[in-house]
Amino acid sequence: MANFFRRKPAAPAETKPAGSEPKPRRRDFSELKPDPDKIGISGSVPFVRLPDPGTLFADRAARLIAAAPGHPMEAYLRFVAEVARAQASVQAAFPPAEAPAAADTALRAEHGMPPLSRQRLEADAGFDGCLTALLDQLDLSVSPEASQAARASLLAASPADRLDLAVQVVEGALPVERIAECVFVAAALQVRFAQDAARLDASALKPVADGVCPCCGGAPVASVVVGWTPADKARYLSCSVCGTLWNHVRIRCTACGSGEGISYYGLDEVSKDVQVETCTTCHSYIKHLHQHRAPTLDPVADDIASYGLDLKIAEDGFRRAGLNLLFIV
Numbered sequence: 001m002a003n004f005f006r007r008k009p010a011a012p013a014e015t016k017p018a019g020s021e022p023k024p025r026r027r028d029f030s031e032l033k034p035d036p037d038k039i040g041i042s043g044s045v046p047f048v049r050l051p052d053p054g055t056l057f058a059d060r061a062a063r064l065i066a067a068a069p070g071h072p073m074e075a076y077l078r079f080v081a082e083v084a085r086a087q088a089s090v091q092a093a094f095p096p097a098e099a100p101a102a103a104d105t106a107l108r109a110e111h112g113m114p115p116l117s118r119q120r121l122e123a124d125a126g127f128d129g130c131l132t133a134l135l136d137q138l139d140l141s142v143s144p145e146a147s148q149a150a151r152a153s154l155l156a157a158s159p160a161d162r163l164d165l166a167v168q169v170v171e172g173a174l175p176v177e178r179i180a181e182c183v184f185v186a187a188a189l190q191v192r193f194a195q196d197a198a199r200l201d202a203s204a205l206k207p208v209a210d211g212v213c214p215c216c217g218g219a220p221v222a223s224v225v226v227g228w229t230p231a232d233k234a235r236y237l238s239c240s241v242c243g244t245l246w247n248h249v250r251i252r253c254t255a256c257g258s259g260e261g262i263s264y265y266g267l268d269e270v271s272k273d274v275q276v277e278t279c280t281t282c283h284s285y286i287k288h289l290h291q292h293r294a295p296t297l298d299p300v301a302d303d304i305a306s307y308g309l310d311l312k313i314a315e316d317g318f319r320r321a322g323l324n325l326l327f328i329v
């Protein structure tokens with residue numbers, strides 16, 4: 001029998017008094033900057049860590065392979081591992097798109113917009129080649145028929161149709177009848193956006209809004225407490241599209257910004273280093289990974305591997321705030 005339990009916050013900074021919670025309020029963007037007091041560390045931490053496509057996908061594939069044996073979702077973990085392996089291969093074989101023009105980036109920043117956008121995808125002549133190469137080299141011999149059919153359907157589609165689907169994925173408007181195809185399109189998008197993000201000037205990036213990637217405007221997959229900042233235990237959100245990590249104050253909802261009514265839950269059969277952070281203000285939750293204790297935890301891989309937590313927390317009426325483009329449920 002699964003034992004679902006509430007964990008006390010791990011750090012003193014996470015301890016909150018019960019009751020008399022103030023109402024959530026709108027904040028100005030300056031509050032989204034790292035707040036050492038609230039994070040519980042001294043000194044400043046980097047606002048973002050840009051992705052390294054050279055290791056991001058290969059490490060993810062390795063993590064998925066390690067988590068697969070004996071897992072209730074072993075087949076799916078192995079399928080996503082194969083997708084990540086293909087992503088690693090394609091990112092090495094395809095040069096990134098031309099860097100965004102500095103004037104464009106500056107103009108977008110002036111208007112509070114992230115530098116990477118849907119328009120950039122539409123102008124990326126290399127996207128379709130990257131997607132078809134990824135499809136061509138996937139070994140789906142042990143994957144479900146639906147995945148094999150989705151690949152065939154995408155390869156038979158026109159480049160314009162593939163681009164149209166990619167734009168829908170970037171905009172978060174995934175067509176239900178093409179979900180299996182969306183997973184492959186998203187995999188190619190992750191490669192292109194990670195390559196783009198990797199070349200941005202991190203020092204020029206500014207907060208956009210709660211739960212919004214400052215590089216591409218994407219939603220977070222999961223929250224990660226990292227071990228590599230100048231002081232330990234800073235919290236970052238991991239972008240579902242470009243893989244950028246951006247700092248987010250601890251004990252604050254990533255969906256509505258409320259700092260009240262936040263709790264952490266774990267499940268016996270899931271690693272103790274993976275929890276959910278729930279918010280009773282908006283009834284959403286997001287996975288919360290203690291990477292400082294387990295450095296190989298990966299936001300995408302461990303979100304899937306901890307699906308038992310999703311099932312359990314959904315029973316309590318919480319909706320998922322994180323978006324995992326390789327595991328659309």
Ligand SMILES: [Zn+2]
Nearest residue numbers: 213216239242
């Ligand atoms: Zn992003």
Ligand SMILES: [Zn+2]
Nearest residue numbers: 253256279282
């Ligand atoms: Zn909330």
